[in-house]
Amino acid sequence: MASKPAPTRASSRARIAAPAKTAPAPARTTRTRAASKQPEDPPAAPAPKKPTTSRKPLEKRDNIDVPAAVKPKVKPPSARALKQAVLQSDREAEPIMAYLRIRPRLGEEPSSSPYLIPISDTAVKMADPQDTQNARPQYRASVAQPSSIYTFSHIFPPNTSQQDFFTKTTLPLVKDVLYGQSALLFTYGVTNSGKTYTVQGGTEKGTAGILPRTLDVVFNSIEGLHGDGKYRPVRLYGVEPSDPSDSTPPQLSAEPDLAEVFQSLDQGAEPEFDIDPTAIPVDRNHEYTVWISYAEVYNEKVYDLLADAKGESDIHIDGPAPRAGNKSLLLSRKALTLRPSPATDNPDAEINGKYISGLRQFRIHSAAQAKALVKLGNLHRRVFGTLANRESSRSHGMVIIKIIRGHRGDRNDPTALQVSRLTLVDLAGSERTKHTHTTGDRLKEAGNINKSLMVLGQCMEVLRSNQRKLAMSLAHEGAGKSGRMDTRDVKRTLAVVPFRHSKLTESLMDYFVGDSRAVMIVNINPYDTGYDENSHVMKFASLAREITVTPAAAPVQKAPPIPAPSFLPGKLKVAPNPGYRRKVTISMGGGERGRVVSQTTLEVLEEDETREDQNSDDEDDEPENPLVDALFDEIENLRYQLFEAEMRAAIIEAETREEVMLEMEERMRLMEQKHSRRLMSEMERNEMKTDAKIDMLHQGGLFASPMKTRPTYAESYESEDEEEDVEMSLVECASEESDSDDEMNISGTMPPRSPSPLARKEKMLSEKQLGKKPAAPSTPKMIIEKRTFIPDPSPLPSDGEDAELTEEDDDDDEYNEEESEEEDDWVPPPPPSAKKTPRKSEPKPPTSTAKGSSAVKQRKISKAGAGAADRSESVSASTPMPQKKLRKSAKSA
Numbered sequence: 008m009a010s011k012p013a014p015t016r017a018s019s020r021a022r023i024a025a026p027a028k029t030a031p032a033p034a035r036t037t038r039t040r041a042a043s044k045q046p047e048d049p050p051a052a053p054a055p056k057k058p059t060t061s062r063k064p065l066e067k068r069d070n071i072d073v074p075a076a077v078k079p080k081v082k083p084p085s086a087r088a089l090k091q092a093v094l095q096s097d098r099e100a101e102p103i104m105a106y107l108r109i110r111p112r113l114g115e116e117p118s119s120s121p122y123l124i125p126i127s128d129t130a131v132k133m134a135d136p137q138d139t140q141n142a143r144p145q146y147r148a149s150v151a152q153p154s155s156i157y158t159f160s161h162i163f164p165p166n167t168s169q170q171d172f173f174t175k176t177t178l179p180l181v182k183d184v185l186y187g188q189s190a191l192l193f194t195y196g197v198t199n200s201g202k203t204y205t206v207q208g209g210t211e212k213g214t215a216g217i218l219p220r221t222l223d224v225v226f227n228s229i230e231g232l233h234g235d236g237k238y239r240p241v242r243l244y245g246v247e248p249s250d251p252s253d254s255t256p257p258q259l260s261a262e263p264d265l266a267e268v269f270q271s272l273d274q275g276a277e278p279e280f281d282i283d284p285t286a287i288p289v290d291r292n293h294e295y296t297v298w299i300s301y302a303e304v305y306n307e308k309v310y311d312l313l314a315d316a317k318g319e320s321d322i323h324i325d326g327p328a329p330r331a332g333n334k335s336l337l338l339s340r341k342a343l344t345l346r347p348s349p350a351t352d353n354p355d356a357e358i359n360g361k362y363i364s365g366l367r368q369f370r371i372h373s374a375a376q377a378k379a380l381v382k383l384g385n386l387h388r389r390v391f392g393t394l395a396n397r398e399s400s401r402s403h404g405m406v407i408i409k410i411i412r413g414h415r416g417d418r419n420d421p422t423a424l425q426v427s428r429l430t431l432v433d434l435a436g437s438e439r440t441k442h443t444h445t446t447g448d449r450l451k452e453a454g455n456i457n458k459s460l461m462v463l464g465q466c467m468e469v470l471r472s473n474q475r476k477l478a479m480s481l482a483h484e485g486a487g488k489s490g491r492m493d494t495r496d497v498k499r500t501l502a503v504v505p506f507r508h509s510k511l512t513e514s515l516m517d518y519f520v521g522d523s524r525a526v527m528i529v530n531i532n533p534y535d536t537g538y539d540e541n542s543h544v545m546k547f548a549s550l551a552r553e554i555t556v557t558p559a560a561a562p563v564q565k566a567p568p569i570p571a572p573s574f575l576p577g578k579l580k581v582a583p584n585p586g587y588r589r590k591v592t593i594s595m596g597g598g599e600r601g602r603v604v605s606q607t608t609l610e611v612l613e614e615d616e617t618r619e620d621q622n623s624d625d626e627d628d629e630p631e632n633p634l635v636d637a638l639f640d641e642i643e644n645l646r647y648q649l650f651e652a653e654m655r656a657a658i659i660e661a662e663t664r665e666e667v668m669l670e671m672e673e674r675m676r677l678m679e680q681k682h683s684r685r686l687m688s689e690m691e692r693n694e695m696k697t698d699a700k701i702d703m704l705h706q707g708g709l710f711a712s713p714m715k716t717r718p719t720y721a722e723s724y725e726s727e728d729e730e731e732d733v734e735m736s737l738v739e740c741a742s743e744e745s746d747s748d749d750e751m752n753i754s755g756t757m758p759p760r761s762p763s764p765l766a767r768k769e770k771m772l773s774e775k776q777l778g779k780k781p782a783a784p785s786t787p788k789m790i791i792e793k794r795t796f797i798p799d800p801s802p803l804p805s806d807g808e809d810a811e812l813t814e815e816d817d818d819d820d821e822y823n824e825e826e827s828e829e830e831d832d833w834v835p836p837p838p839p840s841a842k843k844t845p846r847k848s849e850p851k852p853p854t855s856t857a858k859g860s861s862a863v864k865q866r867k868i869s870k871a872g873a874g875a876a877d878r879s880e881s882v883s884a885s886t887p888m889p890q891k892k893l894r895k896s897a898k899s900a
């Protein structure tokens with residue numbers, strides 16, 4: 008290993024982000040072009056290394072149009088030339104395709120209007136429902152944009168059929184794989200948005216998802232072209248002699264208890280009748296063998312879903328003793344290790360991805376067999392996943408379909424085989440922990456889901472920025488000598504893509520930096536309440552669309568296959584670490600009436616990867632400089648911490664906004680209440696003033712039977728107090744908004760408020776009653792003229808004045824009214840000129856309007872009892888008259 012030219016890990020990492028060709032990609036690239044090109048331009052047929060006469064003559068097939076004259080004479084190009092040509096033609100950067108699928112509204116869901124509306128085939132508008140429902144949008148709790156337009160490669164409306172969706176999104180990838188090129192498809196979205204439905208499908212006819220359809224199309228296309236399965240795929244691109252056990256599908260555990268548990272959970276029947284009839288024309292000079300594996304990334308560990316689930320029954324479990332008919336089972340499974348793919352498997356690759364070491368794969372002969380395996384994997388996923396959450400997929404499921412393609416003439420030559428992969432990933436829901444209200448184990452699980460999705464987004468961000476940097480450097484390179492920039496220098500400055508931070512990104516890394524095509528399916532439920540989460544998903548999709556990949560044919564094996572690391576001798580076995588235990592009780596055999604017959608307590612033991620596995624990474628890895636490695640680890644660690652901090656900050660911000668909004672709403676509600684109270688008291692006061700005026704008119708002799716409807720002093724003071732309360736609260740609220748306002752209120756220099764509509768109405772009513780025109784200044788004169796028998800009439804407060812009163816004016820006015828009202832024998836106060844020397848002939852009024860308001864107040868309090876008594880006398884003496892009648896009589900007078 009030491010003799011090998013050894014780039015350090017640092018250099019290899021720096022290269023990670025370097026795409027083979029970095030010209031800025033067109034906004035929407037050519038899935039159709041690439042797909043349509045393939046049938047006419049079959050992929051690199053591996054040219055024979057050592058042509059021998061023993062090769063069987065090739066059959067002429069309908070779909071391969073080879074002119075008879077050319078076929079035997081033209082010397083085929085060398086494998087290298089072909090490879091170069093393929094690289095030239097195929098290595099064209101194209102963006103990751105992002106498709107949006109909008110989920111229809113299901114029957115039981117509330118029929119709110121959707122917050123996401125397609126505006127074209129590629130653009131969609133998303134508007135926050137809070138904004139349309141909320142009267143005060145400035146108090147939004149959301150940090151997401153209230154309205155945005157997002158673009159996609161294509162948007163599939165809710166009524167899109169599974170068939171249509173498959174044909175437009177996945178069929179081109181299936182074609183790629185059959186032509187020797189790897190591809191990745193992953194679904195992204197929040198819980199309940201339709202990811203699993205998209206991948207696996209529903210249970211009704213015509214609802215099969217893209218996975219069963221893919222299997223159908225693959226087997227339809229290679230009908231009659233099955234290889235003999237002498238070799239099996241290994242690692243990412245390698246092949247090795249196969250084992251007879253590879254063709255034996257895994258069995259459910261022989262233990263009846265475990266089989267019973269599986270049966271009880273096996274509710275999702277696959278629709279056998281739902282078979283996609285599509286077939287892709289393939290190169291019939293090749294033969295194909297298909298392999299399938301099914302893995303899941305759960306809690307940052309990779310597990311094999313097709314591994315035998317080993318159960319141990321009647322184990323001792325802490326807790327209450329199981330009842331009769333109850334069983335206990337321990338299921339255990341072991342996490343798998345990710346290992347770097349050796350450079351010898353794909354010598355042309357700049358970067359080699361990682362493969363899941365120890366993941367079982369099965370050779371399959373028919374779509375039905377493949378579907379049965381997928382079903383088993385789903386069952387395992389449900390058994391292990393159900394323990395944590397009954398409703399939702401909490402793991403990332405990956406179905407890996409590998410196709411070994413070999414020329415019929417070279418079927419026994421492992422160095423002429425080509426392994427292509429199609430990985431379909433059903434990601435776990437992307438909602439945040441905050442919204443799922445998780446605790447304990449579930450919190451850890453949600454944290455790990457978020458972590459892996461966050462790292463996926465981060466990897467994409469770094470890839471995008473690296474690609475932009477490189478594109479800029481290329482643009483400078485072409486700008487002439489002066490602006491010349493060495494691309495190698497730029498590559499050295501590229502950021503490390505943090506694939507290693509999550510098992511999910513680590514296992515998918517090869518698709519982003521290798522020669523594969525990538526398709527992202529964004530699932531969205533526009534009736535869901537998670538507007539924030541969904542706008543996060545949309546942003547993620549926009550980001551993905553800005554990343555380019557460089558699809559190219561998978562390498563044809565040149566070197567003889569190396570034995571898999573698990574067969575390497577001289578390893579010291581290290582004891583497995585204790586692992587992680589979960590426990591759940593499953594009820595079975597409910598019978599017709601749903602009665603529980605028996606229960607099984609399942610305990611799952613998830614063992615970590617052994618240290619031996621972890622250390623064996625070094626076997627395949629390039630030599631590394633410990634210091635550089637430590638520094639890189641430190642950088643990655645810090646970056647991860649930064650991401651975590653950013654995420655926490657975003658959550659805190661959202662929470663704070665929500666709290667502030669709630670507090671604000673509460674305060675607004677209180678202010679509203681106070682204002683309505685104030686309004687009521689104003690109404691009452693105005694009414695009282697009107698009554699007082701009527702009383703005064705009565706007492707002045709204009710009406711025959713004066714009627715007292717004035718409130719008691721206690722009532723009057725009460726309303727005053729309430730008014731003061733309202734005033735104080737207003738001052739308090741206003742003080743937060745504006746200091747200057749505060750000063751104005753406190754100092755009492757606030758400009759007089761304009762009359763309220765009620766006051767205006769009251770004024771008009773009084774005027775109507777009195778038969779007056781609203782010319783306020785002339786009103787006192789009119790009264791004086793009418794009361795000719797009173798020698799020295801006092802001017803009554805005019806309605807016009809009432810309407811203009813400030814708070815202070817109001818008070819004074821009220822006191823004056825009180826005073827004048829209390830005197831049953833009302834005598835108008837002397838005119839200002841006569842105030843100093845009141846006339847002897849006239850009875851001296853008990854109080855003077857010239858006195859200060861405090862004196863008036865004091866006197867008013869002292870007289871309150873007497874006044875009240877007077878009033879009660881006068882009321883009992885006179886016939887009680889309803890207020891309306893009183894007003895009528897005033898009007899007639």
Ligand SMILES: Nc1ncnc2c1ncn2[C@@H]1O[C@H](COP(=O)(O)OP(=O)(O)OP(=O)(O)O)[C@@H](O)[C@H]1O
Binds near residue numbers: 111203434435
């Ligand atoms: N296009 C569709 N047409 C009809 N029904 C759909 C569609 N998409 C999803 N559904 C239904 O919506 C429900 C939720 O879908 P699904 O389980 O696929 O969501 P999910 O995103 O995978 O959720 P999770 O992340 O929790 O696993 C299911 O009942 C499914 O049948």
